[in-house]
Amino acid sequence: MNDLSSKLTDRDHPLRIHLIGVAGSGMSGLALLLLGMGHRVSGSDRVTSGETERMQKVGLVFSSPHTAEAVQGADVVVYSSAIRPENPAYAAAKEAGIPVIRRAECLAAILHTRKGIVVSGTHGKTTTSSMVAHALREGGLQPSHYVGAEIPVLGTNARWSEDGEWMVAEGDESDGTLALYRPGCSIILNIEAEHLDHYKDLDEIKAVFATLVSQTSGPVVYCKECAVATEVATKSDQAVSYGWSGADYTAAEIRELRGATAFTVVRNGEILGDVELGIPGRHNVLNALAAIATADKLGADFRLVSRALNTFAGAKRRFETKYLSQRMRIVDDYGHHPTELAATLQTARSLKPGRVVVLFQPHRYTRTQALADDFGKVLQAADKVFVTDVYPASELPIPGVSGATIVDAAKAYGDGDVVSLPSLATAHHVVGNFLEPGDLLITLGAGNVHEAGTRIANDLKVLEEILRLAPRDEIDAKLYEPMRRHTTMLVGGPAQFWIEPHSFEAFAAVVSHCRERGIALRVVGRGSNLLVRDGGIRGAVVHPSGGVFSECRAEDGKVIAGAGVRLKKLASVAQAAGIGGFEWMEGIPGNVGGALRMNAGAMGTETFDQVVSVTFLDEDGEIRVRSREEIVANYRDVPELRRNFALQATFEGKPDTAEAIQGRWDASRSKRRASQPVAASAGCIFKNPEETPAGKLVDELGLKGSNEGKARVSEVHGNFIVNGGGATASEVLAVIERIKAVARETRGIELETEVKVLGEDEFTF
Ligand SMILES: NC(=O)C1=CN([C@@H]2O[C@H](COP(=O)(O)OP(=O)(O)OC[C@H]3O[C@@H](n4cnc5c(N)ncnc54)[C@H](OP(=O)(O)O)[C@@H]3O)[C@@H](O)[C@H]2O)C=CC1
Numbered sequence: 001m002n003d004l005s006s007k008l009t010d011r012d013h014p015l016r017i018h019l020i021g022v023a024g025s026g027m028s029g030l031a032l033l034l035l036g037m038g039h040r041v042s043g044s045d046r047v048t049s050g051e052t053e054r055m056q057k058v059g060l061v062f063s064s065p066h067t068a069e070a071v072q073g074a075d076v077v078v079y080s081s082a083i084r085p086e087n088p089a090y091a092a093a094k095e096a097g098i099p100v101i102r103r104a105e106c107l108a109a110i111l112h113t114r115k116g117i118v119v120s121g122t123h124g125k126t127t128t129s130s131m132v133a134h135a136l137r138e139g140g141l142q143p144s145h146y147v148g149a150e151i152p153v154l155g156t157n158a159r160w161s162e163d164g165e166w167m168v169a170e171g172d173e174s175d176g177t178l179a180l181y182r183p184g185c186s187i188i189l190n191i192e193a194e195h196l197d198h199y200k201d202l203d204e205i206k207a208v209f210a211t212l213v214s215q216t217s218g219p220v221v222y223c224k225e226c227a228v229a230t231e232v233a234t235k236s237d238q239a240v241s242y243g244w245s246g247a248d249y250t251a252a253e254i255r256e257l258r259g260a261t262a263f264t265v266v267r268n269g270e271i272l273g274d275v276e277l278g279i280p281g282r283h284n285v286l287n288a289l290a291a292i293a294t295a296d297k298l299g300a301d302f303r304l305v306s307r308a309l310n311t312f313a314g315a316k317r318r319f320e321t322k323y324l325s326q327r328m329r330i331v332d333d334y335g336h337h338p339t340e341l342a343a344t345l346q347t348a349r350s351l352k353p354g355r356v357v358v359l360f361q362p363h364r365y366t367r368t369q370a371l372a373d374d375f376g377k378v379l380q381a382a383d384k385v386f387v388t389d390v391y392p393a394s395e396l397p398i399p400g401v402s403g404a405t406i407v408d409a410a411k412a413y414g415d416g417d418v419v420s421l422p423s424l425a426t427a428h429h430v431v432g433n434f435l436e437p438g439d440l441l442i443t444l445g446a447g448n449v450h451e452a453g454t455r456i457a458n459d460l461k462v463l464e465e466i467l468r469l470a471p472r473d474e475i476d477a478k479l480y481e482p483m484r485r486h487t488t489m490l491v492g493g494p495a496q497f498w499i500e501p502h503s504f505e506a507f508a509a510v511v512s513h514c515r516e517r518g519i520a521l522r523v524v525g526r527g528s529n530l531l532v533r534d535g536g537i538r539g540a541v542v543h544p545s546g547g548v549f550s551e552c553r554a555e556d557g558k559v560i561a562g563a564g565v566r567l568k569k570l571a572s573v574a575q576a577a578g579i580g581g582f583e584w585m586e587g588i589p590g591n592v593g594g595a596l597r598m599n600a601g602a603m604g605t606e607t608f609d610q611v612v613s614v615t616f617l618d619e620d621g622e623i624r625v626r627s628r629e630e631i632v633a634n635y636r637d638v639p640e641l642r643r644n645f646a647l648q649a650t651f652e653g654k655p656d657t658a659e660a661i662q663g664r665w666d667a668s669r670s671k672r673r674a675s676q677p678v679a680a681s682a683g684c685i686f687k688n689p690e691e692t693p694a695g696k697l698v699d700e701l702g703l704k705g706s707n708e709g710k711a712r713v714s715e716v717h718g719n720f721i722v723n724g725g726g727a728t729a730s731e732v733l734a735v736i737e738r739i740k741a742v743a744r745e746t747r748g749i750e751l752e753t754e755v756k757v758l759g760e761d762e763f764t765f
């Protein structure tokens with residue numbers, strides 16, 4: 001026991017200890033242990049988190065940001081590896097001559113007050129150390145524990161147990177600190193070339209593990225499937241092996257169940273008993289064998305250990321199921337090394353989903369650079385992979401190294417579908433929109449990629465509730481549908497919930513549901529009069545289409561059309577039935593619903609000139625019918641339909657010959673073609689002011705052809721803004737603002753947009 005260890009156990013003289021960077025998972029664990037031991041603990045961090053708040057409740061004196069004052073009067077200061085020497089708390093402690101130690105040194109000192117069990121290895125440490133802690137706890141050994149993440153079955157990432165003699169700790173091989181421990185037992189899961197930012201090569205890594213082995217006073221439990229671990233561990237005369245065959249502890253009759261794995265444990269050729277492990281994956285069978293071997297060596301009852309493994313729910317972020325429905329599953333996994341990815345993808349496959357979709361966030365530039373080829377290789381096992389930018393951890397960028405490095409490696413290796421999706425902040429939009437029923441999505445990486453899965457999972461819950469409102473063939477819905485796919489201007493961010501009802505009842509149910517749940521709701525037609533901002537539309541965007549909404553028929557000299565029918569189709573059904581007067585609609589890009597709402601018009605005629613009656617849905621989701629006389633229709637606005645939603649309408653015209661109708665149709669088309677652009681647009685941008693047509697005004701102001709990025713005032717017609725290819729909504733809005741300002745300043749005319757501008761500039765979902 002070293003000096004600090006003996007001071008830590010001196011109950012009569014509690015120490016005053018300060019932790020710099022206390023919000024991190026490793027440091028918060030230390031704080032919990034030290035508080036449990038009865039010391040006075042303070043901590044500082046750049047950020048406040050749920051974790052720091054929880055620790056304050058159990059006695060931590062927390063401060064943010066880091067200050068020199070925070071370390072005043074401390075007996076010892078512990079710092080996280082993310083802390084740099086210029087940190088004010090660190091600098092002040094050094095200046096004051098307070099002993100300043102690394103996280104691992106403090107952990108070693110705590111561990112040496114007990115019989116330590118150090119769980120080490122390149123992969124699987126957190127899962128295995130929590131399995132060991134849980135198994136020993138259920139086996140009655142009352143261990144203390146310190147593991148790298150929050151584990152549901154253990155309650156917290158660290159716990160001090162006053163009574164037990166053992167303490168389970170996850171050892172970190174990343175910076176050589178494994179050599180600080182002198183445990184009563186150690187576990188070596190595997191040894192691979194990792195953390196090459198710290199180590200020269202595999203030999204250097206082996207040497208650190210060898211030191212741990214030589215300092216272990218009791219059993220060294222190791223995995224026989226790893227040649228390097230075997231080589232290092234067998235230097236101990238108390239080495240105990242586990243593996244698939246030829247080891248002291250092996251597993252037989254492995255059966256993958258849904259979300260769990262059953263197997264029989266064999267100890268030196270004799271059956272010890274059965275285990276039904278609460279988590280899936282063959283690699284977890286090996287981790288469980290490590291825990292079983294350790295617990296057995298320490299004298300725990302196998303039946304209690306087996307029961308513990310059955311209730312083991314896995315570590316957070318280790319194949320953690322975040323969403324499960326009949327349609328989809330979303331899993332999060334902390335894996336960030338090719339071997340871990342391979343194991344996770346194998347587990348994913350064993351669940352037999354329709355497709356395995358991966359959102360992978362590489363962790364650290366050094367690892368990405370060193371292992372890009374291996375990542376590219378293992379990612380081939382998924383059906384679709386999106387790779388984000390690198391999560392830097394504490395590293396500075398390495399020029400030329402990014403998520404695309406892995407995508408390039410994957411493409412060089414095989415024909416797996418691996419694409420780059422740099423921004424994690426918006427990755428969920430693309431991934432969530434890509435998902436189809438039957439898919440398994442895995443968010444993969446040690447950084448913050450899990451946030452994307454959480455967002456998708458939360459929104460999927462809402463979406464699936466909506467889908468259940470109507471029979472399967474009466475409704476379709478998707479997350480994050482890009483509105484640029486649904487606007488004639490080809491501009492706009494995503495709709496949070498894109499919903500396509502195909503029956504009046506389904507539409508009505510969606511309206512009532514959104515109202516009850518406080519979900520904002522908008523209805524759109526063909527998007528020919530819309531400008532959707534780049535941040536997309538929060539809430540539900542309903543697009544009545546298919547089913548009754550796409551039906552259009554002539555009956556008794558009238559035409560009945562659903563809200564989702566294109567005006568052009570309405571005009572041709574009328575023509576075929578010998579009903580004239582609809583020809584002006586031939587070139588109008590919108591649908592009946594939008595035309596009713598906007599009282600669309602062209603060539604001197606307006607929609608409501610021909611309406612007989614409208615069937616609509618009121619705000620409460622009730623279906624009503626109103627005749628033409630009961631509806632007020634203004635120039636480009638029907639107030640009645642601002643809050644109500646058009647479902648269907650009956651139109652009238654005049655009987656006429658096919659030739660006469662065709663003549664007017666052709667005349668309308670020629671006029672339109674001569675005066676309006678063919679490029680992507682939203683029709684006229686401004687309403688015509690009283691003084692003069694807006695197009696003429698823009699023309700006179702000399703603004704035709706002026707642009708902002710790819711958004712340009714049409715040279716053909718001054719009231720059209722055209723998308724030259726890939727324009728953004730903010731570019732279009734900038735052009736609109738410029739025209740308005742010039743019209744106001746030079747002519748005193750206040751232009752009002754005719755297009756409806758929807759959505760938000762920034763992403764809020
Ligand atoms: N004359 C021309 O050359 C052109 C004319 N237009 C006209 O603009 C109209 C736009 O049609 P479309 O592309 O389908 O519509 P959009 O998808 O562009 O929707 C425009 C607005 O119409 C409202 N709306 C849409 N569907 C319904 C419905 N079922 N019930 C009530 N309101 C609805 C919504 O208003 P809110 O936000 O208030 O809910 C929506 O924001 C077209 O009918 C078209 O005639 C467009 C381009 C060129």
Ligand SMILES: C=C(O[C@H]1[C@H](O)[C@@H](CO)O[C@H](OP(=O)(O)OP(=O)(O)OC[C@H]2O[C@@H](n3ccc(=O)[nH]c3=O)[C@H](O)[C@@H]2O)[C@@H]1NC(C)=O)C(=O)O
Pocket residue numbers: 601602603604675682683684685686687688693694695696697699716717718719754
């Ligand atoms: C495109 C739309 O509807 C259109 C509809 O197609 C046409 C055809 O009937 O009539 C309206 O346009 P508009 O008022 O600009 O009609 P146009 O006949 O093209 O132009 C009006 C007058 O402005 C002149 N003009 C127009 C554009 C231009 O760059 N320069 C110019 O001098 C034209 O020569 C004409 O003398 C509707 N626009 C509005 C805001 O009422 C729409 O609603 O989105």
